Amino acid sequence: MKNESNIDLLKKVGKTEAPPWLFTRIQAKLRQGEAEQAPGWWPWATGLALAALLVLNLAVWQGAGSPSAAESLVSSLQLHASNQLYDE
Amino acid sequence: MLSFSDLYEAHQHMVYNLCLHYLQNRQDAEEAAQDIFVKIHRKLPGFQEKSSLKTWIYRIAVHHCLDVLKARTRHKRFAFFKTLFSSDTETPAPLTNFDHPGVQLEDREALELLFQKINQLPEQQKTALILKYLDELPQRDIAAIMGLSEKAVESLLQRAKQGLKKK
Numbered sequence: 001m002k003n004e005s006n007i008d009l010l011k012k013v014g015k016t017e018a019p020p021w022l023f024t025r026i027q028a029k030l031r032q033g034e035a036e037q038a039p040g041w042w043p044w045a046t047g048l049a050l051a052a053l054l055v056l057n058l059a060v061w062q063g064a065g066s067p068s069a070a071e072s073l074v075s076s077l078q079l080h081a082s083n084q085l086y087d088e
Numbered sequence: 089m090l091s092f093s094d095l096y097e098a099h100q101h102m103v104y105n106l107c108l109h110y111l112q113n114r115q116d117a118e119e120a121a122q123d124i125f126v127k128i129h130r131k132l133p134g135f136q137e138k139s140s141l142k143t144w145i146y147r148i149a150v151h152h153c154l155d156v157l158k159a160r161t162r163h164k165r166f167a168f169f170k171t172l173f174s175s176d177t178e179t180p181a182p183l184t185n186f187d188h189p190g191v192q193l194e195d196r197e198a199l200e201l202l203f204q205k206i207n208q209l210p211e212q213q214k215t216a217l218i219l220k221y222l223d224e225l226p227q228r229d230i231a232a233i234m235g236l237s238e239k240a241v242e243s244l245l246q247r248a249k250q251g252l253k254k255k
Contacts, residue, residue, distance in 0.1 A: 006202055006252060010221040013199065014190040018104035019118060023096055026125045033126065 090141070092129055099142070100125075102223075103149050105190070109222045110153035110214075112203050114187045124152045139232060146219075146233045154211055205252050213248035216241055 067075070090098075103124055107117035127148055135144060186200045206214055212234065219230045220241075231238045 006205075007221060007249065009195070009198055009202055012192065012195045013109070013188065013222055014192070015101065015105055016108065016189045018100040018121060022100065022104070022118065022121060023093070025118075026096070026122050026129075029122055029126050030129055033130075 092132065095128070095132070095141070095145075096125060099145050102142075103145065106146070106149050106218070106223060107153055108188055108190060109218045110150075111156060112186050112188050112207075114189055116156065120153060120156050124149050127152065143229065143232045150215055150219075150233065154215070157207075202252075209248055209251050213244050213251060216244040217248040220245055 100121075104117060104121045107120040107124070108114070111117050111120060128145060131148070135141070139147075186196075186203065188199070188203075191199050206217060209217065215234060216230060219225045219233065220227070225233075227238050227241050231241045234241065236244075
């Protein structure tokens with residue numbers, strides 16, 4: 001019984017009108033959203049930059065295993081950066 | 089095709105009142121109504137008329153209000169943990185004050201208490217109750233909005249009433 005009267009109490013909640021300035025605020029939010037949106041070329045530029053970075057990383061990684069030209073010359077001329085006078 | 093301003097004119101009061109019923113605070117309802125219309129504006133080109141425009145708007149509004157309530161609960165939990173770990177002995181101020189412009193002063197106390205009980209109901213029961221008793225929608229429309237059968241809505245309403253009786 002008490003519950004029924006509780007539910008009936010909700011009938012006393014009246015309808016209210018939305019404030020008149022609400023639409024202006026919505027329009028401002030929409031304009032703000034458009035301004036914040038990234039330009040169309042942005043994803044392409046990001047993708048290209050990431051691809052370039054990946055290629056650069058691969059090149060460095062592959063180059064790390066093989067000796068450089070200077071290292072090859074040093075070993076072919078048997079030039080050792082050592083204080084030992086004789087190869088023992 | 090309806091322009092956005094025409095759509096707003098036709099549904100502004102419906103959305104604002106629904107936000108008030110869920111959030112029971114004028115400022116929160118205004119903020120939520122703005123966000124709902126921004127979402128509607130964004131989604132309008134993809135509206136496929138599988139349901140009526142009113143049903144579609146209701147769905148967006150209900151989901152948004154439930155999201156706001158979830159965020160409010162998370163915020164409350166965070167505030168609780170903050171009080172546990174802070175040396176400050178002051179009790180935090182309530183996050184929202186009951187401020188429903190559709191409630192008369194003489195009914196305020198009783199309705200605030202009732203809304204507190206409604207707020208504790210599970211999401212679906214709360215939605216069914218609000219749409220039925222505050223928005224006064226027919227059960228068929230509630231079923232369409234919630235994506236349920238009319239029987240399921242009836243069952244939700246029964247459980248909501250029982251839930252209110254227990255609390």
